[in-house]
Amino acid sequence: MLKNLAIxxxxxxxxxxxxxxxxxxxxxVSRQDYTGLDKYLGQATPDNSSFVGVRAAEFLTxxxxxxxxxxxxxxxxxxxxxxxxWWNPAGLGFxxxxxxxxxxxxxxxxxxxSYGAAAIPLADGNVVIGGFFGYLDxxxxxxxxxxxxxxxxxxxxxxxxxxxxSFAINLSDRFSGGINLKYVHQDMWGNMGANAxxxxxxxxxxxxxxxxxxxxxxxxxxxxxxxTFNGPNLLRSIxxxxxxxxxxxxxxxxxxxxxxxxxxxxxxxxxxxxTYRLPTVVKMSLAYSLFSNEKANWLAAGELxxxxxxxxxxxxxxxxxxxxxxxxxxxxRLGWMIQTDEYxxxxxxxxxxxxxxxxxxxxxxxxGGLQRNFAGxxxxxxxxxxxxxxxxxxxxxxxxxxx
Numbered sequence: 001m002l003k004n005l006a007i008x009x010x011x012x013x014x015x016x017x018x019x020x021x022x023x024x025x026x027x028x029v030s031r032q033d034y035t036g037l038d039k040y041l042g043q044a045t046p047d048n049s050s051f052v053g054v055r056a057a058e059f060l061t062x063x064x065x066x067x068x069x070x071x072x073x074x075x076x077x078x079x080x081x082x083x084x085x086w087w088n089p090a091g092l093g094f095x096x097x098x099x100x101x102x103x104x105x106x107x108x109x110x111x112x113x114s115y116g117a118a119a120i121p122l123a124d125g126n127v128v129i130g131g132f133f134g135y136l137d138x139x140x141x142x143x144x145x146x147x148x149x150x151x152x153x154x155x156x157x158x159x160x161x162x163x164x165x166s167f168a169i170n171l172s173d174r175f176s177g178g179i180n181l182k183y184v185h186q187d188m189w190g191n192m193g194a195n196a197x198x199x200x201x202x203x204x205x206x207x208x209x210x211x212x213x214x215x216x217x218x219x220x221x222x223x224x225x226x227x228t229f230n231g232p233n234l235l236r237s238i239x240x241x242x243x244x245x246x247x248x249x250x251x252x253x254x255x256x257x258x259x260x261x262x263x264x265x266x267x268x269x270x271x272x273x274x275t276y277r278l279p280t281v282v283k284m285s286l287a288y289s290l291f292s293n294e295k296a297n298w299l300a301a302g303e304l305x306x307x308x309x310x311x312x313x314x315x316x317x318x319x320x321x322x323x324x325x326x327x328x329x330x331x332x333r334l335g336w337m338i339q340t341d342e343y344x345x346x347x348x349x350x351x352x353x354x355x356x357x358x359x360x361x362x363x364x365x366x367x368g369g370l371q372r373n374f375a376g377x378x379x380x381x382x383x384x385x386x387x388x389x390x391x392x393x394x395x396x397x398x399x400x401x402x403x
Contacts, residue, residue: 055309056194056227056276057184059136059160063087064103064115066382066396070367071317072335074303077204077217077285078319081380082400085117085132085166088202088219088283089178092128092168095121097378101400108391112137119166130166132180135159138188158188177203184224184278192231198224198278212289219285222278234271281307297321310341315363329371333384337363342389362389367396378402 065083068075076088082099084091098120105113114137119130138158142151164182171177180200187193202219287301298320305313317335324330342359367384384396 054276055279057160057162057186057196057222058279058309059113059134060162060184060198060222061279061281061307061309062105062107062113062134062136063396064105064117064134064398065101066103066367066384066398067319067331067333067369069365069384069386069394069396070333070335070369070382071301071319072315072363072365073305073337074285074287074301074315074317074335076202076219076283076303077215077287078299078301082117082119082130083398084168084178085119085130085180086115088204088217088285089166089168089180089200090176090202090204090217090219092119092130092166092178093170093176093204095119095128096125097121097376097402099400099402101398103396103398106395106397107136108388108394110139117166126170128166128168128178130168132162132164132166132182134162136161156189158186160184160186174207175203175205177201184227186227186229189231189233192229192233194227194229194276196225196227196278198222202283209288212292214289215285215287217283217285217287219283221281221283223280224278226275226277228275229273230270234273236269236271237267277308279307279309281305295323305337310339313337313339317365327373329373331369331371333365333367333369335365337365339363359389361387363387376403 063069063073064086065075065079065081067081068079068083068087071078076091079087079091080094081091082095082101083103084094098118100118101116103113103115105115107113113134115132115134117130117132119128121128136159138160140155140157143154143156144151162182162184164180166178166180168176168178178201182198182200184196184198185193200219200221200223202217204215204217206213206215208214283303283305285301285303287299289297290300291298298318300318301316303315305315307313315335315337317333319331319333321329321331339362342362363386365384365386367382369380369382371378371380378401380398380400380402382396382398382400386394386396388394
């Protein structure tokens with residue numbers, strides 16, 4: 001008895017320490033704001049503006065799993081299914097049977113993001129291992145330049161991908177932790193690509209408050225190596241000398257003297273690109289069961305996000321689920337993720353009007369799902385709609401199987 005109490009006290013202390021350290025980690029992530037390409041933008045960018053576009057592999061920020069999207073992305077503490085692999089790998093510790101999942105995201109600008117994952121419990125459910133794969137398909141785009149802003153008539157395409165494995169462990173009946181290890185690759189414009197390795201990590205602690213379940217969670221995503229692009233399109237052939245340069249004695253400008261002889265051959269050099277950080281984010285979450293009985297369950301959650309590429313974001317969401325009978329259940333969801341990196345004015349400081357819809361409802365999401373149990377197996381279908389303000393809205397479709 002005393003041994004069990006000591007173990008529980010130690011785990012509780014670890015959980016409290018974790019939640020104390022997370023704000024410090026978030027502060028460390030915030031220090032990454034002016035690194036890489038964005039160091040040139042500091043003086044020209046107002047406070048609290050977005051640095052989206054100066055991080056590598058930003059497709060890693062596309063959320064996976066329609067249930068979490070429907071709750072406004074306030075999902076890191078609630079997650080208990082296969083979609084935990086993206087939101088918080090510690091949630092895999094709640095899996096009771098093997099699960100697989102496929103998600104298709106109808107994304108902005110006709111992009112399509114496909115994501116698949118699988119996980120299986122081991123050691124009487126105390127250990128869970130899994131794997132995942134994500135692929136962003138970017139259709140052909142016309143090349144534009146400063147001199148040809150309407151297009152050059154030439155096209156390029158690109159793709160992004162990630163692949164990795166997951167591990168989760170239940171340290172007690174109240175505390176679980178998990179980690180993802182992943183390989184990230186971006187490829188564009190004739191096999192010009194970059195690679196990186198990253199980790200996701202998280203923990204969930206759950207207990208009871210007023211005889212109802214309450215959960216605390218923290219997680220960190222996309223903490224890894226930087227990315228530098230390489231490829232054949234960065235190779236250039238450089239002659240012995242170039243017009244307008246200074247030449248040592250005995251050399252001539254061979255671009256203007258066709259009869260001169262070169263003292264050395266042409267050289268091949270490779271242009272250098274910037275080194276880009278990954279879009280790291282630290283999250284803290286709290287979830288509480290407002291009402292629960294044999295038929296219905298009503299959850300509410302709140303979450304704080306501290307990304308390295310936009311200011312702090314806040315999300316809140318709720319889910320009401322109902323069991324019609326032992327085999328069929330349904331749920332409705334509502335949420336809102338508040339991001340402060342987009343201006344709500346109709347025009348910028350120079351008087352130019354912003355394009356797109358009014359961003360007032362940006363981050364508002366709705367969704368729902370159906371679950372069918374049969375012969376010890378589970379099939380779930382979830383859908384979510386997310387408003388993106390001036391950008392087109394996203395539609396998320398997720399199908400998962402438990403067997």
